Amino acid sequence: MENLKIYNLFDLKNSIAGSFLASYDYPWEVLPNIKDFILKFAEKLDKNKFSLIDENVWAAKSAKISKNTFISGPAIIDEYAEIRVGAFVRDGVIIGKNTIIGNSTELKNCILFDKAQAPHFNYVGDSILGYQAHIGAGVILSNFKSDKKNVVVKYKNLKIETGLRKFGAILADNVEVGCNSVLNPGAIICKNSNIYPLTMVRGIVGKNKILKNSGVLVDKI
Numbered sequence: 001m002e003n004l005k006i007y008n009l010f011d012l013k014n015s016i017a018g019s020f021l022a023s024y025d026y027p028w029e030v031l032p033n034i035k036d037f038i039l040k041f042a043e044k045l046d047k048n049k050f051s052l053i054d055e056n057v058w059a060a061k062s063a064k065i066s067k068n069t070f071i072s073g074p075a076i077i078d079e080y081a082e083i084r085v086g087a088f089v090r091d092g093v094i095i096g097k098n099t100i101i102g103n104s105t106e107l108k109n110c111i112l113f114d115k116a117q118a119p120h121f122n123y124v125g126d127s128i129l130g131y132q133a134h135i136g137a138g139v140i141l142s143n144f145k146s147d148k149k150n151v152v153v154k155y156k157n158l159k160i161e162t163g164l165r166k167f168g169a170i171l172a173d174n175v176e177v178g179c180n181s182v183l184n185p186g187a188i189i190c191k192n193s194n195i196y197p198l199t200m201v202r203g204i205v206g207k208n209k210i211l212k213n214s215g216v217l218v219d220k221i
Contacts (some may be wrong), residue, residue: 127168136179143168
């Protein structure tokens with residue numbers, strides 16, 4: 001269980017939400033409280049750097065936001081983030097410094113650390129992307145089970161009840177996910193690991209691993 005704790009997955013200095021995350025043990029505990037954090041934390045934002053651009057949507061003045069996007073608060077968009085044409089951001093999103101959110105990408109109730117990228121045709125719901133985490137074109141972080149039951153995190157011989165009906169995936173710092181992969185609800189990818197394109201991911205991928213689309217898991221050299 002120690003491997004799944006927030007401090008083992010993320011370097012918290014790389015997110016405007018670092019202090020918020022630090023108050024929890026496990027990342028899925030954060031998800032129900034993102035909206036409330038944004039509304040409270042927004043009061044502390046530097047007005048010289050951030051502007052209220054819509055109802056409960058705060059964006060850094062240095063952020064580059066295309067006119068043809070839809071952003072519904074609460075949301076915070078940090079410095080030098082780039083929100084490209086056709087992005088859809090809604091219902092509690094924190095976008096870190098120097099992130100890229102691309103064409104036809106939908107973000108919902110999630111945290112993206114600094115330099116994270118979801119640049120092409122992605123769905124990121126009820127999830128966390130760590131520092132420099134990158135998901136390729138068409139990657140989906142599925143957040144809802146087909147049987148409509150609560151999401152369970154499976155760790156070794158344990159089944160951890162999250163109490164959440166909607167919980168996508170946790171991508172730790174420096175994770176790479178190849179194009180058109182699907183991460184099933186409750187998937188957790190630990191630091192510095194890679195997922196091959198066209199891979200269906202279930203459960204937990206450990207630190208410094210490569211998950212091939214045949215399901216083979218190998219150490220990262």
